[in-house]
Amino acid sequence: MKLYLASGNDHKAAEFAALAQRSGLDAVILPARAVGGMPEVVEDTGTFAGNAGKKARALRPLVPRDAWVLADDSGVCVDALDGGPGVESAYYAGPQHDAAANLWKLVEVMRGVPAARRGARFVCVLVLLGPDGQEKVFEGRCEGVLLEEPRGGAGFGYDPIFRPAGHALSYAELGDAVKSRISHRAVAWAKLADYCARLTAG
Numbered sequence: 001m002k003l004y005l006a007s008g009n010d011h012k013a014a015e016f017a018a019l020a021q022r023s024g025l026d027a028v029i030l031p032a033r034a035v036g037g038m039p040e041v042v043e044d045t046g047t048f049a050g051n052a053g054k055k056a057r058a059l060r061p062l063v064p065r066d067a068w069v070l071a072d073d074s075g076v077c078v079d080a081l082d083g084g085p086g087v088e089s090a091y092y093a094g095p096q097h098d099a100a101a102n103l104w105k106l107v108e109v110m111r112g113v114p115a116a117r118r119g120a121r122f123v124c125v126l127v128l129l130g131p132d133g134q135e136k137v138f139e140g141r142c143e144g145v146l147l148e149e150p151r152g153g154a155g156f157g158y159d160p161i162f163r164p165a166g167h168a169l170s171y172a173e174l175g176d177a178v179k180s181r182i183s184h185r186a187v188a189w190a191k192l193a194d195y196c197a198r199l200t201a202g
């Protein structure tokens, strides 16, 4: 099956292609660029699923009729911040979407917060929009804690301050090989792959 990714981010397209390959799903991930680029979408629904659905529907008219659209929305949800920055993770420090500024804002906001209140999770919601217009939603989570200081050079975004539960290292220290097995995106993808495998089998 052909999945057009409703994103202008090539890093994401590569990550989903790797997830597809690892899951054994016979899927080709195509970037929005292949059909003229991702249309501008205002992510204003207040939920991961709402935003992902909006992105998927914005790309739908541009892809071939028999193709599928895949959209995602994700972020880090911190207990001590009542689930924030959550859907605002990408522009936590302002509309310029500056990943380093976002990371350091979270470090500062959480400075001095005791270990017992540093619980957090990454959440990823995937929306699969079929040729018939039907939408399926898959959610993945990765529970963990926020570190006091950034650690590690791999990954992106908030990776250096997130330590997944059951691991001694941050997402950025663990690197892509481990992260791609345990991440919120990997968990959501596994659910989607399972759904697609059943779909194509029957």
Ligand code: IMP
Pocket (backbone or CB within 6 Å): 072, 073, 074, 075, 076, 089, 090, 091, 099, 102, 122, 155, 156, 157, 158, 159, 171, 183
């Ligand atoms: P999206 O592209 O609208 O889904 O934005 C998600 C934002 O959440 C990104 O800009 C990052 O700030 C953050 N984020 C999502 N997934 C990750 C991850 O795996 N590592 C680090 N930050 C992430």
